[in-house]
Amino acid sequence: MTDAAAWRGRVGGTWAEEHARTERALAGVGAVLDAAIAVQAPEQGSAVDLGCGAGSTALALAAARPRLKVSGIDLSEPLLTVARARDVDNRVRFVAGDVLDVVPGMAPLDLLVSRHGVMFFADPHAGFSTLRRSAVAGATLIFSCFRARGENDWAAALDATLGIVRPANGGYEPGPFAFADRGFVTDLLTRAGWSAVDMQPHDVDYVxxxxxxxxxxxxxxxxxxxxxxxxxxxxxxxxxxxxxxxxxxxxxxxxxxxxxxxxxxxxxxxxxxxxxxxxx
Incomplete structure (x- = not known):
């Protein structure tokens, strides 16, 4: 797993340098997630994008809800530099730091969103509990994450081509596919204090x-x-x-x-x- 220090340093810098390619790859994910967020987002109040990266989700939300106060949090300062440069209208406040350290200071929150940014908590129950305590009653949490690795052609086809054998999943391990199992995620969020958990599958292009x-x-x-x-x-x-x-x-x-x-x-x-x- 890529740790926080790597995201603050080399890995975050690589993703910032490659942001045009990564944003193209994740555009299909973003389109589905942004549409789902638009259904849930309040007209005003406070919202946060967790692990915002180069800012696409936060910027789309701010454009869709001009009266909503939108913030984005990420470990990588280079990625936030990209996000701030893309925010030509200064609609979003981008903050460097660990989500679980920063979010409590932004409470109370009406909406919490993330494009593939919440599968990396060392203790996911503690993480989602912290997010819950920072949310107002009735607030919405909405995020995207990968289903099983074998269902994701962008990864599974490369594994097969390169002869990479992945170890069997022995339980929760932070990483891109940590939330593949519907039952695990539903139970996790429920135990962390969230209600009415819904998980909708989508298959999108990864260019x-x-x-x-x-x-x-x-x-x-x-x-x-x-x-x-x-x-x-x-x-x-x-x-x-x-x-x-x-x-x-x-x-x-x-x-x-x-x-x-x-x-x-x-x-x-x-x-x-x-x-x-x-x-x-």
Whole structure:
């Protein structure tokens, strides 16, 4: 698992440098999540984007609800620098720090959202309990997360191509697929004080090679050299072996070209839960 120190340093810097590619890859996720948030978001009050990264979810929410006070929190200052540069109208307050340290100071919150940013708590029960205590009665929590790794072609196909064998899931482990199991997430949120937990499955495009005039296979390789399940494997391979692995990836990418872009599928949940309303 990538730890907080890495996000504050090297990993966060890489994601900031690659934000155009990562935002393209996650655009399908964002479109589904933003639509779901728009149904739930109040016209005014206070909202926070947890693990906001380059700011896409927070900025979309602020544009949809101009009277809503929107903040974004992330560990990575380089990613927040990107987010602030994208916020040309200064609609969002972006804060560097650990979500669980910062959120209590923003209470009371009417809406808490996250695009794939809440699967990394060391203690998820404590984490979601802290979020619950920071929410007003009736507040909405809505976030996206990946379903099972095997359902996510963008990761599973690379594992198979590179011969990566992943250990069987032995329980909760922070990471991209930590919330794949519906029963686990429903029980977790309920025990943490959230109610009416709902999880809707979606399959969306995950585009990793595109761009006007660009070679989609070369673009996909450039992406996966730095981001995702192949990056560490390629980085650790010796030169000759790396060339063979990249050739195999190139063959895989060629089978995924659609409308001029290397397009995989991402299988996600959109999770919605509520802070219980006070009893009169």
């Amino acid at each position: 990793v090679g595109a761009g006007a005039g660009a070679d989609p296979i070369a673009e996909a390789l450039a992406f996966y050299r730095r981001i995702g399940p192949a990056a560490s494997v390629l980085a650790e391979a010796e030169t000759g072996e790396r060339a063979k692995l990249e050739a195999r990836l190139g063959d895989l990418f060629a089978t995924r070209i659609r409308n001029g872009a290397v397009t995989f599928t991402a299988a996600i949940w959109v999770v919605t839960a509520y802070a219980p309303k006070e009893v009169p």
